[in-house]
Amino acid sequence: MDDAQGDLSDAATAPSNGSANFGARVADYLSLERNVSLASAAIFILGLGEELWKKFLPKYLEALGASAPIIGLFGTAEDFFDAIYQYPGGWLADRVGRRRAFLTLVTVAAAGYVVYLFSPSWPFLFLGLALVMAWQSMASPAIFAVIGDSLPRERRAMGFTLQSILKRVPVVIAPIAGGVLIARLGIAKGIHVALLITLIFAVATLLLVRKITLTARASESINIRGVWQTFHRVLKRLLVSDVIIRTCEGMTGVLTILYVTNVLHYNVAIYGSLVAIQMVTSIIVYIPAGKIADRIGRKPFVIATFLSFALFPLATIFASSFPLLVVAFVIGGLREIGEPSRKAMIVDFAREGLRARSGGLYYLVRSLSITPAAAVGGLLWKVAPEVPFVIAGVIGLIGTVVFALTVEERYAS
Numbered sequence: 001m002d003d004a005q006g007d008l009s010d011a012a013t014a015p016s017n018g019s020a021n022f023g024a025r026v027a028d029y030l031s032l033e034r035n036v037s038l039a040s041a042a043i044f045i046l047g048l049g050e051e052l053w054k055k056f057l058p059k060y061l062e063a064l065g066a067s068a069p070i071i072g073l074f075g076t077a078e079d080f081f082d083a084i085y086q087y088p089g090g091w092l093a094d095r096v097g098r099r100r101a102f103l104t105l106v107t108v109a110a111a112g113y114v115v116y117l118f119s120p121s122w123p124f125l126f127l128g129l130a131l132v133m134a135w136q137s138m139a140s141p142a143i144f145a146v147i148g149d150s151l152p153r154e155r156r157a158m159g160f161t162l163q164s165i166l167k168r169v170p171v172v173i174a175p176i177a178g179g180v181l182i183a184r185l186g187i188a189k190g191i192h193v194a195l196l197i198t199l200i201f202a203v204a205t206l207l208l209v210r211k212i213t214l215t216a217r218a219s220e221s222i223n224i225r226g227v228w229q230t231f232h233r234v235l236k237r238l239l240v241s242d243v244i245i246r247t248c249e250g251m252t253g254v255l256t257i258l259y260v261t262n263v264l265h266y267n268v269a270i271y272g273s274l275v276a277i278q279m280v281t282s283i284i285v286y287i288p289a290g291k292i293a294d295r296i297g298r299k300p301f302v303i304a305t306f307l308s309f310a311l312f313p314l315a316t317i318f319a320s321s322f323p324l325l326v327v328a329f330v331i332g333g334l335r336e337i338g339e340p341s342r343k344a345m346i347v348d349f350a351r352e353g354l355r356a357r358s359g360g361l362y363y364l365v366r367s368l369s370i371t372p373a374a375a376v377g378g379l380l381w382k383v384a385p386e387v388p389f390v391i392a393g394v395i396g397l398i399g400t401v402v403f404a405l406t407v408e409e410r411y412a413s
Helices: 002-029 034-050 052-065 068-084 086-096 098-118 122-149 152-185 187-209 224-229 235-254 256-263 268-296 300-319 324-337 338-346 353-367 373-383 387-406
Strands: none
Touching: 034 086, 034 152, 034 187, 034 224, 034 353, 052 068, 052 122, 052 152, 052 187, 068 086, 068 122, 068 353, 086 098, 086 122, 086 338, 098 122, 098 187, 122 152, 122 338, 122 353, 152 187, 152 268, 152 338, 224 235, 224 353, 224 387, 235 338, 235 353, 235 373, 235 387, 256 268, 256 300, 268 338, 300 324, 300 338, 324 387, 338 353, 373 387
16 A cells, blocks of 8 residues: 555656756756846846837937937947946946845946936936946946856856847847837836836846845955956957957947938838847847857857858848848847857956956956947948948958957867
């Protein structure tokens, strides 16, 4: 009788054990370490809120009385904050720990949402931007550090894959919902409702990041110059090629919509669908690319990413039909195939006590270096719309070659 009951008990628990084992295998395959999952989920939740209104901020500025030059200045201010906030975000994460840094930055960003919500005129939005960018930029080095702290070298590309997917999914779905909301309620009221939703998401994010359990690590007392001196020569070479590649991207990034709508004469809705195709392509390739990169090495995937950056502007101007334009934007989506590998390399070569600051300094140098690219692209557009795209493609190919020749395979595995 006891044996029969034991058999029945085993039979009853077998399905649940099987489900648990399957879940464990999936978690292992995706490198779903607890702290990495929590940080990535925080990116997803707050991103879902921000993307409801982020793309519509220029219209909100206009509704509050801002002129076109002021709206352009707002975009420049966003790029500036994105650059200068990177290193302070890394310093904070190294000094007070990852969890406290996240809690601080989400709270500061939430204060920015409140400023946006109650702004009586456009100048207040610049103050709100200074606060909101605390999450968009300052949290990035902390996320790098969480992945570096939590995962071994051979699993970091998959860790960045999860983070990248959860960062981009909101970009696909939230603007659609935000657009419907604004279309029904009007610019000001629609954005106000979207901001209220984001504040609720911010509270949920705070509750989530409180569960991060990384133990505090010893933080080295060192200034920004000292951090730069700790950079491995391979990390500096990666940075040089990355600056060249991002110059290629920056030169045409804001011009692509103008080329598609003004030169090729497709409407904005068609352009939106092309961007969706690009984003979906990125999401599809992330997981297999991240998994394979952790097994065979990072270099081939970083080369593929850099090559896609170079080919995207060229494919856009050579698209003589809509199907070819779709192919161009698929190539644009493939620019992300090696992004987890590139980010993993940054973490791999950062000293343990300086992980967040190293990531912050890397992006500070990169962002400041490419700041003039968009303005140069705009000037070249006046010569002919195709000129900045051709020059960007050539610059991208140079960046690809520089990386391929200067970074040895043994340092990218």
